[in-house]
Amino acid sequence: MKKVEAIIRPEAFQTLRQNLDHLGVKGLTVSEVAGCGQQKGQEGIFRGSRFEVKLYPKVKVEMVAEDHELESIIDVIMDSCATNEVGDGKIFVSTIEEVFRIRTGETGKAALI
Amino acid sequence: MKKVEAIIRPEAFQTLRQNLDHLGVKGLTVSEVAGCGQQKGQEGIFRGSRFEVKLYPKVKVEMVAEDHELESIIDVIMDSCATNEVGDGKIFVSTIEEVFRIRTGETGKAALI
Amino acid sequence: MKKVEAIIRPEAFQTLRQNLDHLGVKGLTVSEVAGCGQQKGQEGIFRGSRFEVKLYPKVKVEMVAEDHELESIIDVIMDSCATNEVGDGKIFVSTIEEVFRIRTGETGKAALI
Ligand SMILES: Nc1ncnc2c1ncn2[C@@H]1O[C@H](COP(=O)(O)OP(=O)(O)OP(=O)(O)O)[C@@H](O)[C@H]1O
Ligand SMILES: Nc1ncnc2c1ncn2[C@@H]1O[C@H](COP(=O)(O)OP(=O)(O)OP(=O)(O)O)[C@@H](O)[C@H]1O
Ligand SMILES: Nc1ncnc2c1ncn2[C@@H]1O[C@H](COP(=O)(O)OP(=O)(O)OP(=O)(O)O)[C@@H](O)[C@H]1O
Ligand SMILES: [Mg+2]
Ligand SMILES: [Mg+2]
Ligand SMILES: [Mg+2]
Numbered sequence: 001m002k003k004v005e006a007i008i009r010p011e012a013f014q015t016l017r018q019n020l021d022h023l024g025v026k027g028l029t030v031s032e033v034a035g036c037g038q039q040k041g042q043e044g045i046f047r048g049s050r051f052e053v054k055l056y057p058k059v060k061v062e063m064v065a066e067d068h069e070l071e072s073i074i075d076v077i078m079d080s081c082a083t084n085e086v087g088d089g090k091i092f093v094s095t096i097e098e099v100f101r102i103r104t105g106e107t108g109k110a111a112l113i
Numbered sequence: 114m115k116k117v118e119a120i121i122r123p124e125a126f127q128t129l130r131q132n133l134d135h136l137g138v139k140g141l142t143v144s145e146v147a148g149c150g151q152q153k154g155q156e157g158i159f160r161g162s163r164f165e166v167k168l169y170p171k172v173k174v175e176m177v178a179e180d181h182e183l184e185s186i187i188d189v190i191m192d193s194c195a196t197n198e199v200g201d202g203k204i205f206v207s208t209i210e211e212v213f214r215i216r217t218g219e220t221g222k223a224a225l226i
Numbered sequence: 227m228k229k230v231e232a233i234i235r236p237e238a239f240q241t242l243r244q245n246l247d248h249l250g251v252k253g254l255t256v257s258e259v260a261g262c263g264q265q266k267g268q269e270g271i272f273r274g275s276r277f278e279v280k281l282y283p284k285v286k287v288e289m290v291a292e293d294h295e296l297e298s299i300i301d302v303i304m305d306s307c308a309t310n311e312v313g314d315g316k317i318f319v320s321t322i323e324e325v326f327r328i329r330t331g332e333t334g335k336a337a338l339i
Contacts, residue, residue, distance in 0.1 A: 116318065116320070139263065140262065142261040142284070143261060143281060144258070144260075144286075177318055207320065208321075209319065209320050210319050211317075211319040212319070213300060213317040215234070215307050215316065216308055216309075216311070216315075
């Protein structure tokens with residue numbers, strides 16, 4: 001099982017959510033975060049001291065899904081969240097070893113679906 | 114070392130916390146998140162357009178613990194958070210490779226205990 | 227690739243951020259969390275019932291970086307966040323398998339830099 005963690009622009013979330021829903025991805029967890037990425041050329045020296053580098057509000061969307069769903073989830077995130085302007089965000093993929101549905105005690109694939 | 118990530122109902126948190134404390138699990142990190150799971154049959158078509166699928170407020174509880182503690186932590190979460198109503202939440206387990214206690218620089222088991 | 231997750235005192239964040247920036251670490255994600263760690267000797271019995279163990283506000287800083295950057299990132303966190311008083315926080319390290327820059331579709335090292 002994989003965890004897909006996408007850090008996106010807050011304004012991209014509704015579109016992403018609808019597109020994930022059409023793909024059949026129903027389970028996700030959202031949190032409000034702040035962040036910064038590469039900002040080459042956006043920093044500068046002002047009277048000898050560096051500009052404060054701002055933190056931008058972002059939304060973190062976490063989806064745990066089966067391995068074979070990974071590629072289509074990544075595609076949907078790209079399609080939904082890329083604007084071609086810097087700051088569109090990042091996707092991080094990692095392994096989840098076990099999942100449990102608390103209501104039933106189910107594990108593995110049965111706990112996800 | 115394992116990370117146990119439980120996404121639970123906010124109202125289940127106090128009970129979970131007390132039960133984890135009785136088990137000897139002292140270290141945990143909590144965040145406010147929102148999410149949705151499987152909601153089969155809870156969506157519908159309204160004048161041709163789908164209902165907005167709501168996001169529910171949830172609490173994410175993260176615990177990093179030794180491998181041998183995993184089973185009892187899972188049991189305590191199940192016992193503390195299951196109501197038999199849909200939406201009780203999920204548990205995700207993953208591997209943590211290193212842990213450091215910032216105050217002392219300790220690593221591994223010594224950093225956890 | 228590694229994810230370094232540091233749970234630190236909120237008041238340590240500005241210093242950490244500046245020091246990471248000097249190290250060349252530009253990408254990070256921050257969230258507000260609450261937590262508790264080991265608090266040996268800080269709990270007690272009061273008229274037969276245990277004190278409520280408080281949750282302290284903390285900041286979670288997540289950095290995804292290349293493996294060879296790990297050691298210097300850990301060093302900077304220790305140097306920036308250790309006060310020698312209990313509650314300085316923890317660092318958790320885990321593996322990230324893939325990273326994507328949403329704007330360009332780049333993956334791997336190119337997506338990070
Ligand atoms: N290495 C990283 N580790 C953790 N979080 C990161 C990292 N890089 C970026 N982020 C998170 O992703 C958000 C969006 O990053 P951003 O899209 O600006 O990345 P970038 O590499 O600068 O890409 P771009 O060139 O398109 O701006 C950041 O605000 C931050 O929350
Ligand atoms: N696949 C998933 N990936 C990430 N987060 C998830 C996933 N599934 C559920 N969650 C999180 O867990 C919360 C609770 O999910 P929920 O208990 O409704 O899951 P479920 O599969 O619908 O189970 P149930 O049938 O008991 O309702 C969601 O609000 C969401 O935050
Ligand atoms: N095992 C753990 N799992 C998840 N989060 C933890 C764990 N231990 C600590 N934390 C998080 O780190 C924060 C800081 O912990 P803290 O520094 O008090 O750890 P500690 O082990 O008690 O170290 P110290 O002895 O220096 O106080 C906690 O508030 C919590 O958010
Ligand atoms: Mg950027
Ligand atoms: Mg549900
Ligand atoms: Mg402590």
